[in-house]
């Protein structure tokens with residue numbers, strides 16, 4: 465089977481985007497791994513699939529697969545690329561696009577040129593929603609890595625995030641600690657591990673070791689989760705610029721009861737076909 469795809473990225477977090485509205489194909493986990501493989505496939509952090517919606521009140525279904533082949537609930541940078549893709553492929557002419565994800569409906573607002581704003585929904589802090597093994601909600605949690613204990617925040621943006629505040633992201637041990645946090649027993653569905661440096665109340669630097677991928681150049685849900693955690697601790701203002709290795713995102717969260725708004729860039733890298 466020959467499949468058309470588009471390679472895109474959002475702040476460096478890269479994707480293979482597949483239109484299954486106008487193409488017919490059943491993607492298996494091994495197809496996803498092949499597409500994502502940087503040695504033998506196209507190569508990407510996530511494969512994003514555009515499908516027809518299962519209900520009449522939304523425009524599309526948005527499916528997300530990590531490079532390891534696992535389907536996940538949410539991808540923020542991918543959501544922006546999704547909006548650009550469906551407009552450029554003329555699958556819709558709408559500027560305000562509603563999409564079903566595994567964790568509910570999100571709304572994408574295509575802005576000028578490459579910028580897209582996404583309503584990412586409300587952050588969730590209850591341990592059962594993350595999920596996190598903890599008796600009750602707390603401002604932060606201590607996780608035991610044997611050789612050391614780490615204080616982390618835990619937030620769900622539909623997908624799970626643990627956030628560690630560090631003095632300097634350049635020297636943070638993302639490679640060493642990331643995999644241990646990702647697979648820590650307190651996070652039964654594994655977790656994305658964010659390393660956040662607070663530069664000022666309106667600016668953070670962030671590196672994310674993503675579940676099912678490894679460190680990426682940017683993580684949109686990670687940026688939302690870090691800002692939600694930072695605000696819940698009183699460290700950050702309502703709108704924060706998040707500086708990631710691959711680019712910048714603007715995140716606004718007014719506080720509990722409000723949704724997180726994310727704005728950032730999208731880019732098309734190339735288009736092609738692949739035999740699966």
Ligand SMILES: N[C@@H](CCC[C@H](N)C(=O)O)C(=O)O
Pocket residue numbers: 477509510530536537538539540541542623624656674675676677680682683684685686
């Ligand atoms: N890159 C993403 C998040 C993708 C999913 C994540 N790795 C997970 O397993 O939850 C983003 O931009 O949000």
